[in-house]
Amino acid sequence: MPLSTPLTPHHNLTLVEDVLLSIFWHLEELKGTLKSAGLVCRAWYNPAMDVLWANSINLLHLLNVLSQINKETIHLQHFVQPLTLHSWSRFHSLAHRVRDATLSDYLLKSALVSELSRTNPKRGPLLPNVRRLVLCEERNQHSLIWMGPAVENLCLLLETRGDRGPSSEVHGPPVISDFFTHVGALCPNLTDLTLKGQGISADSIAITPQTIGQLHRLKNVDFSNHDEHDVSAIVLRMAELPALESLSLVRLVSFPSKWPQSTTTPFPKLKKLLIKRPSHAGTRAFLHNLASTGSHLTELELGEDFNGDIASLKEMMVSAGEHTGLESLVMYSKQDRMPLFIDTLEPILQCRSLSTLKLDLEWPVGLKDDDMETLASSFPKMEHLALATCHNDPLPSLTLRTLSIAVTQCPCLETLSIVVDACKPVPQVQHVHAPHNRLRELNIGCSPVERYSDVAYFMAGLSDAEDFCILSHGRWEWHWDKVTDALPAMRKKRAADRARGLRS
Secondary structure (H helix, E strand, O other), X not given: OOOOOOOOOOOHHHHOXXXXXXXXXXXXXXXXXXXXXXXXXXXXHHHHHHHHOOOOXXXXXXXXXXXXXXXXXXXXXXXXXXXXXXXXXXXXXXXXXXXXXXXXXXXXXXXXXXXXXXXXXXXXXXXXXXXXXXXXXXXXXXXXXXXXXXOOEEEEEEOOEOOOOOOOOEOOOXXXXXXXXXXXXXXXXXXXXXXXXXXXXXXXXXXXXXXXXHOOOOOEEEOOOOOOOOOHHHHHHOOOOOOOOEEEEOOOOOOOOOOOOOOOOOOOOOOEEEEOOOOXXXXXXXXXXXXXXXXOOOEEEEEEOOOOOHHHHHHHHHHHHOOOOOOEEEEEXXXXXXXXOHHHHHHHHHOOOOOEEEEEEOOOEOOOHHHHHHXXXXXXXXXXXXXXXXXXXXXXXXXXXXXXHHHHHOOOOOEEEOOOOEOOOOOOOOOOOOOOOOOOEEEOOOOOEOOHHHHHHHHHOOOOOOOOEEXXXXXXXXXXXXXXXXXXXXXXXXXXXXXXXXXX
C-alpha cells in the first residue's frame, strides 16, 4: 500500500458512546475482554470502564487503587503508604462508575476511615452513584462513608465480634441506634433494606418520626436473620412507613393486642409478610391487628415451628384466614408428625383469591377425596397447590381421584404436589378438556403405586401439556419412572379411544 494512501477511518457509529455501551453490556461477565477493549482507543476507554466497574465490585479492590492496605483477620487496619492526589484521582475516576458494590468480608478500622476522610480532596460519599451496597457493620457506623443519594438497595451484615479469631472478645450488639437517621438523610431514595446478623433489637435500632419521613420510599425490609431477639417494638415503630410493601422477620413475641393510639394508618401498603418463627401470641396479634385495620396483605409465609402441636397450627390458620384477600399462603414446619384434617384448613377456605397454597409440613395428610373436593372448590383461582409429600406411613387416605378433582375444580392449576395411594383401584376418568389442561408439574412424592399402565392411562387424561412431568422421590421413585415411561404410549391410546368414541 502506498504511504500516501489514507487509512480507512473508524465508522462514526463506533465512536458513539451509547452504541459502545450497548455492545459492552453484552460482555459484562467477560472482565478480561472489557479490559482489552478499554485499551483499544480513547473513545472505547470510558464505556468499557463504565461496564467493567459497574456491578459486583469488591470494594477492597477499589481501596487498593489508593494504596496497599494492612489487613488483620477481618479488619482493614490502615494504608501502607500515604494517600496522594494522584491516587485519589485514579480512585474517583473509577468510584463514580460503581453501581453495585460489596465489602462483606472485612470491617473498616477507625484509623483507615479517618485517613480516608482527612485526605479525600472531594467532600461527600466515596461512591456517589452506587445503587446497591452490601457492607459489614460493627459498632462504629463506618459504612456511612460510602453512601450517597443514589443508594436504593442496602444490605448490612452486623458483626458482634471485633475479631473472628479464637481470642476474639464479644463486644455486644452493634450500636446502630441512630443509624436509620443517618441513612434517611444520606439515602433519600432507599427502597430495599436488609439487616443480617445478631443484635437486631429495639435497643439497637431507633426509628423516630423524623426517620419515617426520611425513609418515605422504603418498600422492602428484611430482618429475617438468625437472631432470637423479639422485634415487636421495631415493627411498631415501622408501622407508618408510607411505602412499605414487604416485611421479613424472625419472631414477634410481645406484640400488643391493639395498635397504639399514636398509630393512625399502620402499614398502609403492606402486601407481603414473612415470619420465620411464628409460634407466639405476638404473631397472631400482629396478623389480627393488620386485618382489623383493612390490610391489603396478599402474600403470607409462616414457618419452622408450631410448637409441635396441631392446636398451634389451627390458631395460625385462623389468623391467616382473617386476610380474605390473600393470594399466596405458605406454611412450613419441621416439628413432629400429626395428621392434617380438613377442619384444620377450614379457616382459610374463605380466602377465595388464593392462587398459591403450600403447606410444607412434616405431617401426614389426613384428608380424604371428599375433603379435597371441598378444598379445591374453594379456590377457583388456584395455580400452585402443595400439601405434605414426604410420608407414606401410614398409607395416605387420598386416592388418584383426588388428582382429577383438583384439576377439574381448579382450571388454572399449573403445579400440584400431594401424596396419594395409587395402589387402590384406578378410577375411570374422562379426558379433561381445555382450559383444564394447564397442569405442568405433578409432584407425587413418595406415593405408593401399582399397575403402571393403568395409572399412566389415568395420568394421560389429566393434562395435554407437552411439558407435563411427574416427580417422585423415596423408595417408590423407580416405580413412578415406569409410569412416566408408559405415558407417551398411553396418550396415544387415550387419543385413539377418544376418536372411536366420537365416531360412535
